[in-house]
Amino acid sequence: MSTLMVLVIVIAIAAAGYFIGRQRAVSKEGGNVKPHSLPHYHGWWVFLASALPAILFIAVWAAATGVYLERSAIAELPTRTADTVIASQSLELGMVSGIARGLDKLSDAERANLPQTFAELQPLLASKGVALATEGQDYMIPIATEWNRNTAWASSIGGIVAIVLALAGAVFGLSGVHVRARARNNVERVILGALMAASGIAILTTIGIILSMLFQTITFFQSVSPSTFFFGTVWDPRFAAAGSGGSQGQFGLIPLLAGTLYIAFVAMLFAVPVGLFAAIYMAEYASRSVRSVVKPLLEVLAGIPTIVYGFFALVTVGPFLRDLSAALSGGYAFIQAQSVLTAGIVMGVMLIPFVSSLSDDIITAVPGSLRDGSLGLGSTKSETIRRVVLPAALPGIVGALLLTASRAIGETMIVVLAAGVAANLNINPFEAMTTITVKIVNQLTGDLEFNSPQTLVAFALGLTLFFITLAMNIFALYIVRKYREQYE
């Protein structure tokens, strides 16, 4: 019995429960007692009581049988010795499950006289469209057959239990239908639970991401000391080919961190005034018709993929700045085509809609009565904005800017194309620098052993970046909460 079929049966039982429950609720109405819940709530409660436990059971059962099957297969594998051909146990297990999947596709007749050697089995399965690894061993075939038998057995048991659960749930739900039953409140509780589960998933994912980076980072710090990573001023990871080993690189975070912050700073220098002024214009001066055209146009900028900004920088802005500097100095181009300035300006353009859109919302949220109060005292519009509206909106704006800054720090594609990949440590904005994100991409896209420090450093960098942006976001939230004006 396949899981899908069980699921369909469970849903069908639950749906039937819904209609019967509703019907029962309708039939119990009348008399002097006012019904507590509308009939469809009774229907939904029966549906949920029937479907939810069964579906939860199916999920748990599937996970549990997966673990159980692997365990029993591992137990049957021959003991690993020095001359075991296959490199690791997990690889062996993968092969077994591959064969098991292949055997599943054979007809009963073919399965009855199964070839006993892997060499014969492989072409047979290949003819069914199942490609197997070349190193398969003969002893794997009985294990795979056993695996399939267990799977079938487990899924039948699971399916029957799930259907029984669904029926029991439906009966339980239906037995509870009476005039004063609080089906409405029960449904409300289930909705609350579903919403909490959704936010729980988001949080758990974040924790999962941190943990996965954390373990790799710890492995990295076993070969490179944290002090040389955090305080090293040279970034030279020395790419070593897989397996060659021996070559040590230098993993200094400082040049990357400096590049990241420098480029983000230049970008903010460009984006904040432009974005803020645009927001002020839109919130305070623009008439409704202008606003309805300009605001969506500005937000189009936010929809452009950053890689497009990247080649805009590479093809247009960078060469333009280089030629401009050459013209200014009379020949010598003191601005390189790939430079902090190029990346900063283009990233700034990308950030404008973030700044303006967030600030616009915040400025608009300042109550109109404050503007009226100021205008009523005989101040001009710009005086009102400068002295009343902006101070009132300031905490929100600072929060918005910090959120924007953490975006600037995490940006990758623009920097790859516009600032280059050279990990220099300098203060000249006209030279190339690079950022943490660019180096993460670099380290992970080489043909490298996955457990070499050259690759693992990407996780250390990622975790560092994560903590920087996390700190900025927390700080932004703190500012916004602490200084939020209570207008009422």
Place this chain on the structure above:
Amino acid sequence: MNLMTERNLEKAVNDKMNAQGNTIKMQGKDVTVHYGDKQALFGVSLDVPEKMVTALIGPSGCGKSTFLRSLNRMNDTIEGCKVGGLLTLDDEDIYNPKIDVVELRARVGMVFQKPNPFPKSIFENVAYGPRIHGLAKNRQQLDEIVEKSLRRASLFEEVKDRLHEAGTGLSGGQQQRLCIARAIAVSPEVILMDEPCSALDPIATAKVEELIDELRENYTIVIVTHSMQQAARVSQRTAMFHLGNLVEVGDTEMMFTSPTEKRTQDYITGRFG
């Protein structure tokens, strides 16, 4: 017939005012206001005598707030609002394109329905206007203006120890008196009040009303109110609005004892509104 009585009455009252020596501070002649396609005022003619409290009464949506807001051109801030007719301050057309709106609003101050102190300290709230208009040459003068304004708004004694705390931390009634102090600090000639007590409890209301009565000595006040008792208590002249028209205007005492218009009588006695 209505029109005749109205005009006669107005003339009579104006004559009386002049006889009392109260000159006309602000004057509206055939004032019309449109919000987009919707007309809110249909030719209102009303005089505001100097150093008196003029109350504008009438049911909701009758145009009294609209008229009030056109007196210092606060209507300009509303998109699609058009004002027609003639409005004058000291015989000067305030809708003349040559008039500086900002200067006008400094002369005709406004207190709003809901207390709206700025999110600044009490001191800064009052000092806001004088700073903008450069009324104080140094810190000492500014301190004096702030103290005087707060005293006039009978708030100084309550807040003198916490001038540098947030104005938004005061109670509703104190906030409204702070807003009045803020308006006074600019030394306006006219103060417009748009239902200044509607968000206040009876005790705070009594304090603000007392204050309005005192302010009459130095300022011309126009107040919009929904409370008949308030109009009777604080005003010397009352104008009754209905559906964008001025129904009648006259001495408060006369309006409340023997109104000429049936609509006024019905409204005052609570039969509609």
